[in-house]
Amino acid sequence: MIEAVGLTKRYGDKTAVYNLSFQVRPGAVTGFLGPNGSGKSTTMRMILGLDNPTAGHVTIGGYPYRRLPNAPRQVGALLDAKAVHGGRSARNHLLSLAQLSGIPARRVDEVLGVVGLQDVAGRRSKGFSLGMGQRLGIAAALLGDPQVLLFDEPVNGLDPEGILWVRNLMKSLAAEGRTVFVSSHLMSEMALTADHLIVIGRGQLLSDMSVKDFISANSADFARVRTPDTEPQLREKLTSALTEAGGQVLPEQDGALRVTGLPLPRISDIAHDSGVRLWELSPHQASLEEAYMRMTQGAVDYRSVADQKAGLQQPLPPGAQPPMPVPGQGQPGWYAPPPPQQGGQPFPAPQGTPGPYGAPAAPGGQPSPNPYAQPAPQGGAPGGPAAEPPAQPAQPPAQPAAAPAAPATAPATNPTKSEDAR
């Protein structure tokens, strides 16, 4: 059991973790998610007593780590795959840790076998690949056969076989009644491994719930509707008809429509009544990854922008688009990450293709679909995103950009979500 209460860490005037409270329970794999730089590793280090919190406290089994009796037998941690002396062999590295923890030396060969490094045990870890380094780090975490295990990005650099192995290892460790706390920025990996999720962004708690709840709360079904490409006016017609019927319609990159708030048969009926032929009407579920990205989009610190090559190329003619990833595959243009061509604009147009139907698509609470972390939304955002966040928790000072994503359980910026909200 790990318990954090009001955990805060500041480095100078930079707040890495702010007022973080959570519990990690035994018998389950708890995923710890957040974008790069959101404070995951800092939190892990505070749990392990390496960094002293500026405020608040964190305990393991009721003790702060540094006062935990037999700490290495209670807690095992993989913090950084390269946190070893490269000049030392894997076996000697683990042997020194075993001696430090009062663990019999034969345990070293056991864990080397568990992680599959027995053949390279005598080699200096400097020559290890990232994946082998991760395995060595996992071996060190398992050395004390501890009740509580912390893993910081354990699957980094592992091959598919290794990822599967780690996934099963986490689950089996939790099944033995241990507390397993795994940080990652890979939602897809966590969706397969974790039972419970703690999501942070900009050092603050965004969500603390089971994976099942997270999925039902954050990922919504939508229907993809495609009208004949040859007749754009049909699409507009259908859009307005669906909107009138209470649905929300978002255009996708390739000309299809993403409809939420209406069941499939109803969409079909409306299309039939308006005399619009359909080329596609298919059900889809937004992936957990999308839900996670939507939740954290306002809290992303390090976001890439398009390589503009400013002034080095001819401006694209209006309407011409650089090639886009296939929509509906987890990165459609209407939420994070922003489509490349929008990167430089302070207030991107909804689709990058502001077609004739783009802007007016959703009158009722339809948010401007790009409430990204640009500072502007505070004042000028349209109804949707600006209306929901008033209940947002205290912001860390001077982080206006986090605003749209702050309401943890109600990602207001999620268009597909609003059907639940009504």
Next chain:
Amino acid sequence: MSTPQHPMPQAAPEWQAAPGSPYPTYTSPIPVVRTTLWHAVGSEWTKIRSVRSTMWTLGVFVLLVVGIGLLAGAVVANSSADASNANPLELGFFGLLLGSMCVITLGVLTTASEYGTGMIRTTMVACPNRGRVLAAKAIVFFLVAFVVTLVSASLVAFAHVAMLEGEGALEPTGEEWFKATVGVSLYIALLGLLSLAIGSVIRHSAGAITIMIGAVLAPLVIALFMFSQSLKDVQQALFEYSIPNQLSIFYANSLTDSGPSGWDPLWIMLAVTAAAFAGAVALLQKRDV
């Protein structure tokens, strides 16, 4: 979550086996041992013997001390100059002065390399008692440095006495022997321990080594350029208390006639190292790893 009833819990804390706990628990079949400083010493011994930098620095150290020592002995023995009334042990000074750089390097690396590689976080997770880790490093390093210096210095001393026997050199007294072997080895090992403490404070190998080499050489170099009469006293003090001069006192061939004498250098170094070590422990407890 059950809070522990006893301030000093046994091997397995209360919460782990708390009956009626709403959560499942796991108890390892591996017996739990209450760890002590000696576990940490064993661990540090494994660490120091399992990296090449230890072998390199100590190898170069022995090479310098023994090589330069024998070379100096051979030159003096074969020179026409009269070696009578000279103390043959004094010839060991030059090799040891150069060799001290290796001990400084090893001392710094013992602590600072863990910061450079990130190993320190692994170590501190395995042993949250930070003072114990530093103490174990100090014990292991001090013993290694002392034994290696003692062996090399004694070897060179015996060689010098044997080489200059026929040249009319003085027969060293028991105390001279003791100072030129055990005394100087203690001094060098303490100098290395000071480097270890500085390495723990600076947390950067190259930076700490530079500081320590500067501390050894700078006073002499600075003193060389103090021509002004008004600085005469300062210059004198810098000469007398510079580490090379302190080292030479163990061979009774001090560069100056006043200043520290006898066993003074050892006490000076002991005090400086103790202060640095206390500072290192205090910082280690306070700072983030």
